Structures are given as structure tokens and as C-alpha cells.
Amino acid sequence: MSTTTSLRQDIESKTKAFLSEEFEVDAELVRPEAPMKETLDLDSLDYVDLVVIIEEHFGVKLTADDFAKVRTFEDFFDHIEQRVAKS
Amino acid sequence: MSGERVVITGMGIWSCLGKDLTEVEASLRAGRSGIGFDPVRKELGYRSALTGIVAMPELKGVLSRRQRVGMAEEAYYAYESTAQAFKQAGLEGDIFKKEAVGILFGNDSSALAVVESVDAMRRKKDTTLLGSGAIFQAMNSTVTMNLATIFGLRGINFTVSGACASGSHAIGMGYLLVKQGLQRIVLCGGAQEVNPIAFGSFDGIGAFSVRESDPTKASRPFDKDRDGLVPSGGAASLIVESLSSARERGAPILAEIMGYGFSSNGVHISDPDINGQVRALNMALEMAGMGASDIGYINAHATSTPLGDRVEAQAIDQVFGASRPFVSSTKSMTGHECWMAGASEIVYCLLMMHGGFLAPNINFEGADEASERLNIVQRTTDHRTDVMLSNSFGFGGTNSTLIIKRHDG
Numbered sequence: 037m038s039t040t041t042s043l044r045q046d047i048e049s050k051t052k053a054f055l056s057e058e059f060e061v062d063a064e065l066v067r068p069e070a071p072m073k074e075t076l077d078l079d080s081l082d083y084v085d086l087v088v089i090i091e092e093h094f095g096v097k098l099t100a101d102d103f104a105k106v107r108t109f110e111d112f113f114d115h116i117e118q119r120v121a122k123s
Numbered sequence: 124m125s126g127e128r129v130v131i132t133g134m135g136i137w138s139c140l141g142k143d144l145t146e147v148e149a150s151l152r153a154g155r156s157g158i159g160f161d162p163v164r165k166e167l168g169y170r171s172a173l174t175g176i177v178a179m180p181e182l183k184g185v186l187s188r189r190q191r192v193g194m195a196e197e198a199y200y201a202y203e204s205t206a207q208a209f210k211q212a213g214l215e216g217d218i219f220k221k222e223a224v225g226i227l228f229g230n231d232s233s234a235l236a237v238v239e240s241v242d243a244m245r246r247k248k249d250t251t252l253l254g255s256g257a258i259f260q261a262m263n264s265t266v267t268m269n270l271a272t273i274f275g276l277r278g279i280n281f282t283v284s285g286a287c288a289s290g291s292h293a294i295g296m297g298y299l300l301v302k303q304g305l306q307r308i309v310l311c312g313g314a315q316e317v318n319p320i321a322f323g324s325f326d327g328i329g330a331f332s333v334r335e336s337d338p339t340k341a342s343r344p345f346d347k348d349r350d351g352l353v354p355s356g357g358a359a360s361l362i363v364e365s366l367s368s369a370r371e372r373g374a375p376i377l378a379e380i381m382g383y384g385f386s387s388n389g390v391h392i393s394d395p396d397i398n399g400q401v402r403a404l405n406m407a408l409e410m411a412g413m414g415a416s417d418i419g420y421i422n423a424h425a426t427s428t429p430l431g432d433r434v435e436a437q438a439i440d441q442v443f444g445a446s447r448p449f450v451s452s453t454k455s456m457t458g459h460e461c462w463m464a465g466a467s468e469i470v471y472c473l474l475m476m477h478g479g480f481l482a483p484n485i486n487f488e489g490a491d492e493a494s495e496r497l498n499i500v501q502r503t504t505d506h507r508t509d510v511m512l513s514n515s516f517g518f519g520g521t522n523s524t525l526i527i528k529r530h531d532g
Contacts, residue, residue, distance in 0.1 A: 060188050081255035085192065088254045097252070 047116050050093050051109070058089055068110035075109070094120055126302040130530060132374040133212025133362035135204035136470045139175035139355050139457055143207060148474045151482040152503055156339035156456050158353050163319045164326075171331035173341050175355025175458040177317045186273065193259025194269045195236040197314035197462075200358035201228065201266045202273065205310060208360035209274070213374050214308070225278030225306045227297045228266040229289025229313035231462045234321040236260035266314045266358075278306050284462075286517025287424075289313055290359065291465025291525055295383035297363040298525075307368040313466035315356030322354045328393070330428060342459075343486035344425035344452035345432050345494035352426040355458030359467035377473050378527040381510070382411030388520025395431050395516055400438035403522035407512065408442075411526045416446040418526070419508040420481055420500075422468045424516045425452035426459045435514065436493035444496065449508070451484035451500040465515035465523060472511045476529055481506050 055076065056063040065075050076082065083103060091097050096119040106112045136143065139157025140150035150157065157175050164172035180199045182191055194202070209215060214224065240257040244250060259268055264282040271280045279300060283293040290313020297309035325331070332351035334341040342353045362374075369376050384407030388399035408415065421439060425432045432452075439450060453471045454460070460467050475481055481504045490499075509529040516522050 058188070060183075079189075081192075082189070084251070084255040088252050091252055097249075 043120065044113065044117055047094070047113050047120070051113070054089050054093060066109055068108060068113070070109055072106055072109050072112055090116070096120060096123060127304055128366035129298050129301045129380045130364055130366050130369050131361050131377045131380065131473065131527070132364045132369050133208040133210070133214065134377060134470045134473055135207025135211070135360040136357070136467060137177070137180065137200045137203040138357035138359070138460065138467055139177050142178060142203070144474060147471070148478055150456065151453065151471060151474060152478070152480060154456065154483045154485045154503055156342070156485065157355065158338045158342060158458050160335060160338050161319060167319055167323060169323065169326045170329065171326060171333045171335060171351070173332060173335060173338050173353045175317060175353065175357070175460070177355070177357045190273050192256035193265070195233045195260040195265040195316065196318060197230060197233065197316045197356065197358060198266045198269045200356070201270060201312060201314040201360065204312060204358040204360040205270055205274070208310065208362050211375065212362040213372060214362065219275040219277070222308060223278040224276045225297070225300065225309035226267050226271050226276050226280050227283060227293040227309055227311050229283045229285065229291070229293040229462050229465060230263050230266050231284040231286055231289050232316065232321060233261050233263060233265050235316055235318045236265070238320050270310070276310065279309060285521045285523070286519055287459065287461050288465055288515040288517040288521045288523040289462040290467065291513065291515035291523035292385065292521070294361060294363060294380070294466060294469060294525060295385060295523055298380045298383050301363055301365050308362065308364045310360060311363045311466065312358060312360040313463035314358040315461045315463035317354070317356035325354065332427060340486050342427045342455050344423065344427045344455050344484060345436060345490065345497065345499055346487050347489040347491040349427045349429060349432060352428055352454070353458035355460045356463055357460060357467070359463055359470045361466060361469060376530040378476060379530045380525065381413065381528045382407040382409070382526040384408070384410065384524040386522045388522070390520055393518055395434040396520060397434050397438045397441065399520055399522050400435060400514070400516060401441055403524045404438065404442045407524040407526050413510070413526065415443045417510050418443065418446070418448045418512045420449045420475070420511045422472050422511065422513040423450055423452040424514040426454050433491065433493040435516070436497055440493070440496040447498040449481055449500050449506070450497045451482055453482055455485040455487070456482070465513070468513045468515070469525060469527065472513055472527060476508055476511060479505060479507055481508065
């Protein structure tokens with residue numbers, strides 16, 4: 037298993053775990069093609085909490101501009117993977 | 124003062140004596156103390172690690188994440204007591220869309236939430252990493268903000284911060300609004316956090332009992348060997364409603380609120396003052412259209428501090444010396460529930476009124492010069508009491524007295 041594959045799997049499994057535990061979302065719904073905002077039913081305050089939890093788990097801080105580029109969970113995983121790889 | 128007659132149609136409680144009315148009534152009858160020892164407080168440098176032991180509600184699965192995230196500890200307690208009160212009053216479902224029910228809660232701190240967010244700010248140096256709930260947990264109005272949103276309340280909505288009389292003043296304010304016809308139903312109550320962060324500064328002024336070797340004996344209001352109060356907390360809720368609304372709805376009527384007396388001492392920030400207390404007592408009696416001899420039982424504020432209990436005993440004796448009604452301080456069992464106490468002690472009174480008993484002032488083993496003039500209930504007494512009075516006094520010299528009466532239809 038390559039390091040990249042391992043990192044990707046780690047991001048996906050951590051994301052499913054904290055969304056399931058903290059955001060009380062069915063982990064089965066967190067699929068790459070699923071739209072993130074609609075699946076999580078995010079309002080403006082939820083984004084504040086999402087920033088905190090992402091920072092806690094991945095050590096990177098997302099901004100509103102970052103979220104604007106994220107439509108699906110795949111977009112999200114890609115974004116986190118790139119940021120973590122750079123950090 | 125004319126106007127609408129005002130009644131209580133529901134109540135709920137979450138305290139160190141139990142998590143519902145049944146458990147709490149059993150504790151009151153048994154004279155059971157809810158006080159214990161919290162070793163964390165010793166690590167933080169408390170003089171006294173004594174505290175009421177209050178269970179933390181589990182609301183995951185009951186409320187959504189969005190509903191819970193802004194709730195501080197005391198709001199958790201208040202949700203539980205309020206759900207009980209609404210259920211008893213028959214206030215559920217669509218009624219909140221039809222009726223603009225109000226909310227007035229006594230609360231005067233949310234220290235743990237403030238400290239946690241400040242700690243996070245110092246650690247992260249970035250306020251956007253504090254989370255969305257920090258602000259809604261940190262405000263004194265955390266209870267009223269959250270419960271109004273959760274239950275869909277559309278009437279009056281604010282928090283009363285009146286130190287250790289907060290809960291009593293909240294009921295008094297609700298009573299006045301309903302009496303004036305401005306509200307038909309107001310959820311009133313008091314809530315108090317119980318965590319080790321919340322009470323450090325209170326402990327620091329030497330107000331707490333240091334009888335740590337015997338926690339259940341530490342809170343001993345009116346006893347000659349009392350050495351201070353024991354902090355405690357939880358939440359209590361009461362549904363304050365106009366008699367006409369209660370009758371229209373066919374709601375249970377637990378009691379009628381007859382009078383609310385209030386005053387400010389204007390003398391000292393922490394010491395009590397007999398003149399202010401007597402003015403509140405007389406104002407409540409006058410509003411109720413009653414004389415001192417009409418009062419059958421007084422639930423005293425008495426917190427077990429040497430000075431506070433003495434001055435209250437003198438005030439009670441000055442007003443009620445001729446009739447000598449029964450007196451007890453349920454704080455002997457609960458400790459001092461602070462912001463919540465004025466509301467919880469009305470719940471305790473109602474449980475006694477309907478249960479046909481008077482709860483004991485436990486640990487009263489010997490009177491001093493002031494308390495020997497009172498008719499203190501020393502053990503659980505079977506007794507029908509129709510009119511009860513509850514005192515609540517707080518820092519800054521704020522005083523509140525409520526009078527409730529059995530409702531006979």
C-alpha cells in the first residue's frame with residue numbers, strides 16, 4: 037500500500053467517524069459522489085463547527101473560499117489530501 | 124393589586140435530590156441529603172470540596188446536534204425539568220404555535236462555558252476555532268435562548284440575573300406579567316451549573332462549609348454549629364398561567380400564586396439586612412391580601428451561613444413572631460442551589476403541599492439565640508398546609524418572597 041493510498045484512506049475513515057459521531061450523520065451516506073452540503077444539511081453555524089473539527093483531526097484550517105470549491109465528499113477528500121500532503 | 128388570578132399548572136425538577144418529582148419527593152420525605160465530596164475541587168485549591176451531586180442528563184438522541192451544541196450544563200438540566208413541567212401541564216405539540224408561551228429563567232453564570240472558550244482562545248490564538256456553540260453556552264441567557272428555540276416559545280423571553288434570588292424573581296416576573304394580562308402562560312424557573320469551575324470564587328470568600336469529613340452533615344441551616352453553605356445546582360421549572368387559561372385548557376392547578384414581594388437592601392454587597400428582608404415579606408403579604416397568621420409554612424432561604432441564617436431568623440421572627448408558622452430550610456438537604464434555588468424551593472413546597480407533609484430541616488441539632496425563636500421542622504411531619512411562603516435572598520442585597528396557596532377550584 038502506498039503512502040498516498042494510506043493517507044487517502046485515513047482521511048476518509050476519519051471523516052466518516054467524526055461526521056457520524058459529532059454530526060450524527062449515517063456514515064453510509066458519506067460517499068464520494070454525494071453532495072456534502074446537502075448530505076450534512078449544513079447551515080452557517082454548522083460550517084463553523086466543521087472548521088473546528090477538521091482542524092482538530094487534520095491540522096488544517098478551511099476557509100469559506102475553500103468550502104466554496106467543495107461540492108461532493110470526493111472534492112472534500114481531495115482538498116484535505118492536498119493540504120495535508122503540503123503541511 | 125387586581126388583575127388575572129395566577130396559578131401554577133406544571134412543574135419539573137432535576138436536582139441532587141432526584142431527577143424527577145417522584146424521586147425528589149421521596150428524598151424530601153426521607154430527609155435525605157444530596158451532598159458529597161468532589162476531589163477535583165481539592166486539586167483546584169478549594170477550601171471546601173463539598174457539593175451537591177447532580178447527574179448530567181444524556182440528551183444525545185433526544186435533541187439534535189444543532190439543538191445541543193449551544194447548551195451549557197445548566198441548560199441541560201433546565202431542558203429536563205422543563206420537559207417534565209410541560210408534560211404535567213399538558214402543554215405539548217401544536218399548542219406552542221397557537222399560544223405565545225413565554226419563558227423567564229433565573230440564571231446568573233455560565234462560568235464553565237466562558238472558561239473553556241477562553242482557554243481555547245489562548246491555546247489556538249484563533250477565534251474561528253472556538254466553535255459555534257461557545258457564544259450561546261457562555262451567555263447567562265443560555266437557558267432561555269436554547270429552550271425558547273427547542274420548544275418553539277413565542278412570548279416573553281429573557282433571563283433574570285438576580286444572584287441567589289434569580290429563580291424566585293423569575294417566577295415573580297412571570298406572575299406579574301400574567302396578572303397584568305400580558306401573558307397567559309409563562310415557563311418560569313431557575314438553573315444552576317454545578318461544575319468545579321463555577322464555584323471557585325465563591326469558595327474563595329470563605330462562604331462554604333469546611334465540614335468535609337461529614338458531607339451530609341455540612342449543610343445545617345439555623346443550627347448553632349453551622350459553618351457555611353454547600354454549593355449545589357440543577358434546574359427547576361414551573362408553568363405560570365392565568366386561572367382562566369388553565370380552566371379553558373382543563374389543566375391541573377397545583378396552586379395559586381398569591382403574592383410577590385421584592386426589595387433591595389442598598390447597604391452591603393454580601394451581608395444581609397433585616398430591613399430589606401422585612402420589606403419583601405410585608406410586600407408579599409400585602410399583595411396576597413393576607414396577614415402573617417395566614418402563612419402555614421415558610422421555606423426559608425437559610426443557606427447555613429452564620430450571619431445569613433441569623434438575620435433571616437430575626438426577620439421571620441419580626442413579621443411572624445406572633446403566629447410562629449412552621450419553618451424549614453430544604454437547603455439542609457440540597458445545599459444552596461443558588462440561581463435555581465428560588466424556583467426549586469417552590470417545587471419542594473408544592474410537593475409538600477400536595478403530599479401532605481413538611482420536609483425536615485435536617486442537621487438542626489441545637490438552636491442559637493435567633494433560631495430558637497422559630498418553629499423549625501426537625502423531622503418529617505404529616506401536616507396539611509394551605510399557604511406557603513418562600514424566601515430567596517442574594518448578593519447585592521436583592522430579596523424576593525413568594526406566597527402560594529392551595530387551589531380549591
